[in-house]
Amino acid sequence: MLTGQKDLAKHTVQGLLEVKLDTNWKTYWRSPGEGGVAPSINWDMSSNIAKVDWQWPLPKRHDFLGVETLGYKHDVIFPLSIHIKDMNKPVFLSGKLTMSSCTSICVLTDYELSFDFTPNKLMPSTEAMFLYNKGESQVPKSSPTVTLNTLSYNKAEKKVTVVATNTTGWQQPDVILDGDTQAAKDTSFLKPTTIIKGNTLYATLPVTSWFGTPKLVGQPLHVTIGDHDLAVEITAKATDTPVSIPNTTNNLLKTIGLALIGGLILNIMPCVLPVLGMKLSSVISAQGLARRQIRTQFLASAAGIIASFWLLAAFLTAMKLSGQALGWGIQFQSPWFIGAMIAITVLFGANMLGLFEIRLSSNANTWLATKGDNSHLGHFIQGMFATLLATPCSAPFLGTAVAFALGANLVTLFAIFTALAIGMAAPWLLIALFPQLATLMPKPGVWMDRVKTLFGLMMLATSVWLLSLMTSFFSANIVWGLGAVILVIILWLIGRKKGRKTVIITLAVMLLGVAAILFTGSLTANKWAAPLPPDHHWIPLDTAKIATEVAQGKTVFVDVTAQWCITCKANKMGVILQEPVYSALDNKNIVLMRGDWTKPSDYVTGFLQSYGRFGVPFNIVYGPNAPKGIELPVILSSDSVLDALKKAGK
Known part of the structure; x- marks a missing residue:
């Protein structure tokens, strides 16, 4: 596509190549990384063309099964500068675009391109100019705020170190290296380890080559740096000057400290409140037990929390290695996971209401082993369940720790998730360390049944909330139809366990409770709180x-x-x-x-x-x-x- 813009003095015409890729398909940058083939166009069959300059927008890193590549997903616009021999004569553009596109498989395809025009008769196209400027804005260029201080290659360690200064400061920079010489083309520059100290960025990139140890000293390399609203490219020759890298131990220790605090605070976040009934029941059930038994039960709960965080870390590691998107709480984007959580919360809630019991002597001794028994498996499952239910919440300090973990190497990721787990498990570890704390709770009695009923209702309320999330995936009629089925089952269990009279009383209390809340709210809304206004237009x-x-x-x-x-x-x-x-x-x-x-x-x-x-x-x-x-x-x-x-x- 041509923009219609031309420079008669420089004999150039602006154009663009727009590539639209289906979901999960990607194509490659000029230097594709450890795999892939860069797109190319052969213009040999064209006439009245001197050359075509191809500009490359800033790429993204993609990791699939440990193979790191550089490229683009979805839509990408490549700005083109077409150099014309004679601006007064017609131009015939004929080219063959060779492009590799990949998901878990790769397809190499040739596309025929051809069109003709007369340069001095071109008219500007608003749409094409917009697309060209959009692509041009993403092409790395020099910047007055960024200075390349050092480009050093350590041949013994096979690492390149980049030191750069940004007068406006760095946020989340990424550094990409490539070059035009054969030595640079034969080298893969892997994902950097970055350290920011003040306005100075230190990036260390491991290098590999199929042809042995790369010889990069004296070779010109393109240093491409991407940051928030910043895409810079600077070309310099690599030296062998030693570089002193600041110590990062303090940053890691600080992040682990934040992870411990964030994990501890998760215990009082709203997402975990429904699990408090199980926790309270565990403490109360410890009355009269030997200290050793109390200790092992609470260690089992703590182990469940830690194991669950490790499972999350393993899941995120697998997604990271396969090139998928990472995020805290992404399991709630799956209706299957939400459905499983609905089933678990309904079962736990019904059990706390005394509608059924799980007998350890039967074959039903499963992962739903519950709160009131002395089973270590039951306490272990409690810990895992609490962790999974906590992920929709973002406690203070949690975001910083998780962001650091997901952007770091796998060892650091597991270390930080372990710190989060220990922080969340701290109350259980404290009681395991000092079992006598469990004896400070009141002795079991009628009040305990009432508290269990309260927390059972809270658990069922959590089920209603989880059920409401399903409306994002299915129609409301299907979701609330499922809710009605669950309600009927709960009422049937109540009737079977407590009798028909209790079912009638339960329904009456529910209807009267809802009516009372609505009636009271309508009479007193202006006195106790202002109603929420309608949401803004987003x-x-x-x-x-x-x-x-x-x-x-x-x-x-x-x-x-x-x-x-x-x-x-x-x-x-x-x-x-x-x-x-x-x-x-x-x-x-x-x-x-x-x-x-x-x-x-x-x-x-x-x-x-x-x-x-x-x-x-x-x-x-x-x-x-x-x-x-x-x-x-x-x-x-x-x-x-x-x-x-x-x-x-x-």
Whole structure:
């Protein structure tokens, strides 16, 4: 496609090649990495053409089964500069595009391209010019704010170290190396380990080659650095000058410390509250047991928590090695997982209400072994269940630790997830260490049955919440039809265990309770709380539109959320829909964008990961004074939102 723009003095015409790929298919950058073939065009059959310059937008890294490649998914635009011999004569473009596209398999395809035009008669095309500028904006160029300080190759360790300074500071930079010489083309430059100290970036890239140890000293290399709204390319010759790398031990220890605190705080987050009944029951059931037995039971619960975090780490590792999207809580994007959690919470809730019992002497001694027995398996399952139910919550410090873990190597990932597990298991480890703490609880009695009933109802309420999440995957009629079936089963169990009279009383209490709540709420709503206003008008997340709106002097507030995210709901009801934030966001100079992560979305995942985030909620404010955005804390406050809006706006 031609834009119609021409430079008569330089004898050039602007054009572009737009490639649209199906979901999960990718093509490659000019240097594809450890595998793949870069796209190429043979223009030999063209006439009145001197040459064609192909520009390459900043690529993304893709990892599949341990093989790292560089390239593009979905849509990519390659800007072209066509050099014409004679601007007054017709041009015939005839080329063969050879492009490799891959998922788990690769297909190498040839495409015939041909069209003709007369350069001095071209008319500008608004659509083509927009696409060209969109592609051009993603092509790395030199920047006055970025300086390459050192490009050093350590032949003995087979590593290249890049030291660069950005006067505006670094956020989540990635460094890519390649070159035009044969030595550089024969070398694979792998994913870097990066350290940021002040405004200085230290990136160390391992190198490999099929032809032995690469000889890179003195070779010109292209250093491409991508960061938030930054794509820079600098060419320099590699030296063998030694580079002193700052120590990262303190950063890792700090992150592990945050992980321990974040894991501990998870115990009091809303997602875990329904499990408190099981925890409380465990403590109470320890009355009269030997200290050794108390210790082993609580160690079993702690082991369940740790094992569950390790399973999550293993799951994320498998996804990372297969090149899939990573994120905290992504299992809630699967209706199968939500369905399994509904079944588990209903069974646990019904068991706590005394509607059925699991006898360890029978063949039903399964992974649903419950709270009231002395089974180590039961306590182990409690720990695992608590962890899985905790993932929709983002406790303070958790986001920082998870982001560091998912962006690090596999050993560090497991180390940080282990720290999260130990933090969450800390209360159980404390009782295991000091079993006498369990004796401080009141002795079992009638009150214990009432408490178990309360927490059983809380567990069933959790089932209702999980059931509501299914409306994102199935029609509401199907979902609530399933809910009605579950309710009938619960009532049948009540009738079987407690009698028909109890069923009638239960239904009457439910109806009267709902009626009383609605009636009382309608009479007193204006006195005890103001009703929530209607939600704002949100448009879907569009990174290209963000830049356009900011260029027009507007402020853009981005909310990345998910239906299953409890913290997102708290932010919405507690801050976004409350004054004074509600009125501030209603300003016509503010554009509201929402990224929905309820279901898997490569686009939203890519946006999150571009800011080093691997979970929701995530809020960021852009504006004329903050084109790169002002990131907001995980748990919003009115002051933080208003302050960001003020700083970003004019």
